[in-house]
Amino acid sequence: MDFLNAIALFCNFVLVPATAYGAQLALGALGITVIYSILRFANFAHGELMSWGAMLTLFLTWYLQSAGIHAGPLPTALLALPVGILGTIAMALATERIVYRFYRKQRASSITFAIVSVGVMFVMAGLIRFMIGPGEQVMTDGHRFLIRAVEFKHMTGLDEGFAIKTTQVITIAVAMVMTGFLFWFLYRTRSGKAMRAFSDNEDLALLSGINPDRIVAIAWILAAILATVSGTLYGLDKSYKPFVFMQLLLPIFAAAIVGGIGQPVGAILGGFVIAYSEVLLTYAYRKFLAYLVPGDWVPEGLLQLLSTDYKFAVSFIILVVVLLIRPTGIIRGKLL
Amino acid sequence: MKQKGRLYFAIFVVLVFGVGWLQSWNVAFGILNMCLISAIMALGVNIQWGYAGLFNAGIMGFIALGGLSAVLISAKPVSEAWSTGGLDILGSLIISGMTVLVILHVRKKIAPPLRIWIIIAVSLIGYWLFQGLYSPAVEQIEKINPALTGYLGGLGLPIIVSWLIGGLVAAGGAWLIGRISLGLRADYLAIATLGISEIIIAIIKYEEWLTRGVKNVTGLPRPVPYEVDLIETRWFASLAEIFSANPVAMASLLVKLCYFILFLGVLAILMWLSERALKSPWGRMMRAIRDNRDAASAMGKDVTGRHLQTFVLGCAVCGIAGAMLVTLDGQLVPGSYAPLRYTFLIWVMVILGGSGNNWGSVLGGCIIWFIWIQAEPLGYALVEAVTLPFEDSYWLKHHLIENAAQTRLILMGAILLVVMRFAPKGLIPER
Amino acid sequence: MSGGYGTGPDIIHDCDLMVEAGEIAVVVGPNGAGKSTAMKGIFGMIQLRAGKVFFNNRDITALPPSDRVLEGMAFVPQNNNVFPSMSVEENLEMGAFIRTDDISSTITRVLELFPILQDKRKQMAGELSGGQRQQVAIGRALMTEPKLLMLDEPTAGVAPIVMQDLFQCIQDITASGVAVLMVEQNARQALAIADRGFVLVQGRNRFTDQGKTLLANPEVQRSFLGG
Numbered sequence: 001m002d003f004l005n006a007i008a009l010f011c012n013f014v015l016v017p018a019t020a021y022g023a024q025l026a027l028g029a030l031g032i033t034v035i036y037s038i039l040r041f042a043n044f045a046h047g048e049l050m051s052w053g054a055m056l057t058l059f060l061t062w063y064l065q066s067a068g069i070h071a072g073p074l075p076t077a078l079l080a081l082p083v084g085i086l087g088t089i090a091m092a093l094a095t096e097r098i099v100y101r102f103y104r105k106q107r108a109s110s111i112t113f114a115i116v117s118v119g120v121m122f123v124m125a126g127l128i129r130f131m132i133g134p135g136e137q138v139m140t141d142g143h144r145f146l147i148r149a150v151e152f153k154h155m156t157g158l159d160e161g162f163a164i165k166t167t168q169v170i171t172i173a174v175a176m177v178m179t180g181f182l183f184w185f186l187y188r189t190r191s192g193k194a195m196r197a198f199s200d201n202e203d204l205a206l207l208s209g210i211n212p213d214r215i216v217a218i219a220w221i222l223a224a225i226l227a228t229v230s231g232t233l234y235g236l237d238k239s240y241k242p243f244v245f246m247q248l249l250l251p252i253f254a255a256a257i258v259g260g261i262g263q264p265v266g267a268i269l270g271g272f273v274i275a276y277s278e279v280l281l282t283y284a285y286r287k288f289l290a291y292l293v294p295g296d297w298v299p300e301g302l303l304q305l306l307s308t309d310y311k312f313a314v315s316f317i318i319l320v321v322v323l324l325i326r327p328t329g330i331i332r333g334k335l336l
Numbered sequence: 337m338k339q340k341g342r343l344y345f346a347i348f349v350v351l352v353f354g355v356g357w358l359q360s361w362n363v364a365f366g367i368l369n370m371c372l373i374s375a376i377m378a379l380g381v382n383i384q385w386g387y388a389g390l391f392n393a394g395i396m397g398f399i400a401l402g403g404l405s406a407v408l409i410s411a412k413p414v415s416e417a418w419s420t421g422g423l424d425i426l427g428s429l430i431i432s433g434m435t436v437l438v439i440l441h442v443r444k445k446i447a448p449p450l451r452i453w454i455i456i457a458v459s460l461i462g463y464w465l466f467q468g469l470y471s472p473a474v475e476q477i478e479k480i481n482p483a484l485t486g487y488l489g490g491l492g493l494p495i496i497v498s499w500l501i502g503g504l505v506a507a508g509g510a511w512l513i514g515r516i517s518l519g520l521r522a523d524y525l526a527i528a529t530l531g532i533s534e535i536i537i538a539i540i541k542y543e544e545w546l547t548r549g550v551k552n553v554t555g556l557p558r559p560v561p562y563e564v565d566l567i568e569t570r571w572f573a574s575l576a577e578i579f580s581a582n583p584v585a586m587a588s589l590l591v592k593l594c595y596f597i598l599f600l601g602v603l604a605i606l607m608w609l610s611e612r613a614l615k616s617p618w619g620r621m622m623r624a625i626r627d628n629r630d631a632a633s634a635m636g637k638d639v640t641g642r643h644l645q646t647f648v649l650g651c652a653v654c655g656i657a658g659a660m661l662v663t664l665d666g667q668l669v670p671g672s673y674a675p676l677r678y679t680f681l682i683w684v685m686v687i688l689g690g691s692g693n694n695w696g697s698v699l700g701g702c703i704i705w706f707i708w709i710q711a712e713p714l715g716y717a718l719v720e721a722v723t724l725p726f727e728d729s730y731w732l733k734h735h736l737i738e739n740a741a742q743t744r745l746i747l748m749g750a751i752l753l754v755v756m757r758f759a760p761k762g763l764i765p766e767r
Numbered sequence: 768m769s770g771g772y773g774t775g776p777d778i779i780h781d782c783d784l785m786v787e788a789g790e791i792a793v794v795v796g797p798n799g800a801g802k803s804t805a806m807k808g809i810f811g812m813i814q815l816r817a818g819k820v821f822f823n824n825r826d827i828t829a830l831p832p833s834d835r836v837l838e839g840m841a842f843v844p845q846n847n848n849v850f851p852s853m854s855v856e857e858n859l860e861m862g863a864f865i866r867t868d869d870i871s872s873t874i875t876r877v878l879e880l881f882p883i884l885q886d887k888r889k890q891m892a893g894e895l896s897g898g899q900r901q902q903v904a905i906g907r908a909l910m911t912e913p914k915l916l917m918l919d920e921p922t923a924g925v926a927p928i929v930m931q932d933l934f935q936c937i938q939d940i941t942a943s944g945v946a947v948l949m950v951e952q953n954a955r956q957a958l959a960i961a962d963r964g965f966v967l968v969q970g971r972n973r974f975t976d977q978g979k980t981l982l983a984n985p986e987v988q989r990s991f992l993g994g
Contacts, residue, residue: 122749129742209865316531
């Protein structure tokens, strides 16, 4: 019984939240990786693109809610998501046309691109804060829990509750659908294969008659879709705060590099590595251990390796270790 | 080109005078002092970007390290805290340092299959020892008079000392992070620095025994006289009479003037050093490396080593500026460090001023800070003008005016993008 | 043709190359003679300062490379000529990217031409040996069913035995009426199978004749074939 309690505790506070968080990071890192593999620069504006997508979705959600339209037990934001995606695609394509295309034709260095993306980040951050304000917003509605802690206790007779939030299930399900779609696109469609070809060998892709403008546009569309979905899922799971997305930039970049930049599989892997490490290292194991060992063996203190205040440090430390030991990432990616 | 630069500086001076006439001299000098600090920050970033082409996305962290030094140097020591937990804290820090040294040693000396396990064992033991000393000590220190202190305090030295120390501390941090990420390509440095800056901010925010965290350290001693003391002196009273000015306003102005002179002095020294460095053989080599890394490396130049030098120097300058900033404010507010303001705004300054040109960075720092401050009321005015046709009670109008200050972020982004596109060399191009 | 890279000096001067359908034309010459540059000039990858490029009696000097592919030209660069992280089959598919019709018959034909690739269809091109990779590269170029195939040093970094196979394959390709224009370092073997040979020196035509005649020319032998 104690063993089961320990498992329930672990699932409730580590496994499920970390999996949901990992899925959000993985989708964000995929967006970074898509842009990196086609345009070959570290896009500092990606966090703001996520924020933009989530904001548009949130606006429409409010509208739908005020019009009395709901998605039953699911959050209304899911209904608004497609429109949010369209708006974010428009934004991404606009930055490509107005800002990035010029540097692309010049074949500017990746650092120039990165600095330009800082400019884009500023503009988007300003627009977002101007439009929605810097405060915190609640995105989710509908049924908050799929399984409530109390219900779980009743059902199983365990002392520990195990709750699953609706948003966690949605996050994982949507993330799976999204990655499935992405891989289908990249490996089964002509455009997707052309994208991989372009990423692999740009000059040869041009020789084969692949139109670079089209490939770049598709890359931005994919990045916008991924950004909106990951931003919205993060907002649903936690809440929507404009400045959070700049802090998310670090774990997302870390996930992309740790997995192997330019490698979609690597981005997913990296996202989960970062998320699990973050949660595992900042979880206080005292109660968990108390179920497993005799009472007087349990040491004092929280048994927490790292305070939750330092969760960002985890992604950084993993990043540094990977840079030192295997700079190409887990799945050998292109060296930045 | 030189004349163009002079013209820009003249325009800036006119702008500041304009603020002096129209708003108040107090505001003008307030802006001017921050302009000088911004100029120093921009100078630091220019050393990295302009001399060597390094993209540092963690400027905020090094500025904050300087700010931390200001507290650690100048705050009054809390002797009770030192006697209860100070030694334990020191001990725990020594232990963590030793652990890292042992791990590095193991990495060098022991062959792979065993190595990883020894490293894990060493880190666990080190961590256990560290926690044993650290956690109780922190708890005790934070318990001592939490409303006023609850931290170790500083050394109680004059705060000016911290400007130098702030530079050194930032340099130390830069050396560590540079060693790790400089051998790799440029974007990695950006991401690694982005990470280290977030961690530095986290430490300053959450290690209350060190900085009081979000409770802020206030009332740091000043290097210049206090207004209340000034007003009481006889010479000041007579001075105020001569100018027939309000003594309170005049005292405040005089204090700002003192800061201004101090900051100008620091800027002048740093400028002189930077210009000399840029014109020296070292500076020429740096630019050669920046322009053609492969050729320089083929000629036997130690590119990574040179990059590390510039990176450390640039961060040191940012650290100095960070300490000056805290000195000017008289307090450390960890919650105020945000990357847009302390990292990316500095980038806008450097890009606008002219990468690779020290005078350009100073100009960029001054102008961007001026715009940053003045754009806020302008943003309000603009939004109010645009929303004039709407009723005052209209929710959207209210909402937009409430967030009008955010428009300056858009303006900064636009400046960066326009300069990058149409004048990539900036206002004062590199010679 | 005259031209060079960017705003730099001209690398090729009044260089003149031609090939007829079903023929092999080989360009040889010392290092730095502008052989690769000439190829890029023909394919429109560098700006020509003077001269014209004709294809099927049509002036194509102004066309960008992608349009030249549509006209029926194909180019295999010397380096980085495959998509390393894509399978052999996908490499071939990408070669036919501009085609909208059914490409399966072309794939079958290419795989018949290079039987080794048949077994490695699903393997990543980056994992293949040098010779096999060249075959993938040529196969990719053939996927548009070009009338002119341009090869830049197809045997660079390939073992001598494999080189013979490659030359055999190239002869097979011309048998179906395709014109082949190639740059080669292995001048002797290449000229032996060439209908036409061009010797370039410092960006200018030095000798132009039938491949066999050039091989027999004592001056060519002395200067360029190592005695």
